[in-house]
Amino acid sequence: MTYQAVSSTAQNRADFDDRSLVIVDDDRSFAQRLARAMETRGFEVTVAETIDEGRRVLSEASPAYAVVDMRVGNGNGLDLIYQLKQRRPDARPIILTGYGNIASAVSAIKLGAIDYLAKPADADDIYAALTAPPDTRPQPPVNPMSAERVRWEHIQRVYELCGRNVSETARRLNMHRRTLQRILSKRAPV
Numbered sequence: 001m002t003y004q005a006v007s008s009t010a011q012n013r014a015d016f017d018d019r020s021l022v023i024v025d026d027d028r029s030f031a032q033r034l035a036r037a038m039e040t041r042g043f044e045v046t047v048a049e050t051i052d053e054g055r056r057v058l059s060e061a062s063p064a065y066a067v068v069d070m071r072v073g074n075g076n077g078l079d080l081i082y083q084l085k086q087r088r089p090d091a092r093p094i095i096l097t098g099y100g101n102i103a104s105a106v107s108a109i110k111l112g113a114i115d116y117l118a119k120p121a122d123a124d125d126i127y128a129a130l131t132a133p134p135d136t137r138p139q140p141p142v143n144p145m146s147a148e149r150v151r152w153e154h155i156q157r158v159y160e161l162c163g164r165n166v167s168e169t170a171r172r173l174n175m176h177r178r179t180l181q182r183i184l185s186k187r188a189p190v
Contacts, residue, residue, distance in 0.1 A: 019043045020063035021130075024054040024080055025096065026072045034067065037123035051075030055083060062088035065130050068113075070097035070104060078104070078111055085112035094129050096121055098187055103157045118188070148189040155183055 021043040025031040048054040068077040098119040115129040162168040170177040
């Protein structure tokens with residue numbers, strides 16, 4: 001399959017005509033439920049459970065849409081976003097994560113993700129993000145972040161800046177290493 005340059009209007013129409021979707025998530029039951037839900041909405045779905053499977057799928061085909069978990073096993077879903085956008089610049093990928101933080105959201109958007117959704121996200125939210133017109137922006141959240149969430153976001157940002165090194169992060173935050181490990185092992189507070 002080859003893709004050629006076309007006008008912006010025609011390209012936007014083509015985005016919605018090609019309904020190929022890849023879902024990359026290591027949570028098998030979630031990926032299967034989402035795949036069924038997206039198939040009922042008219043998508044042609046392929047599911048991958050590992051980063052390597054995702055790379056293989058993306059090397060064989062360039063889907064128009066992608067739903068990629070941020071952390072798949074020991075891999076990083078951002079690598080797949082980058083690979084997809086290199087192969088198909090008009091693709092509309094989104095990132096799902098249970099460990100969301102501002103730094104990774106910014107990285108995802110810079111790499112070409114059109115949205116960044118926190119788990120648990122339902123099929124309606126994912127569908128809305130995938131099919132939103134390209135020039136629309138997501139609505140700001142109705143409820144601001146709690147103080148615990150702001151603290152957690154800051155810890156996650158420093159952790160990412162330290163190359164995911166727990167000892168260095170604990171030193172920079174002036175925090176005991178075990179306390180930091182406990183915080184990092186939990187999901188984000190609401």
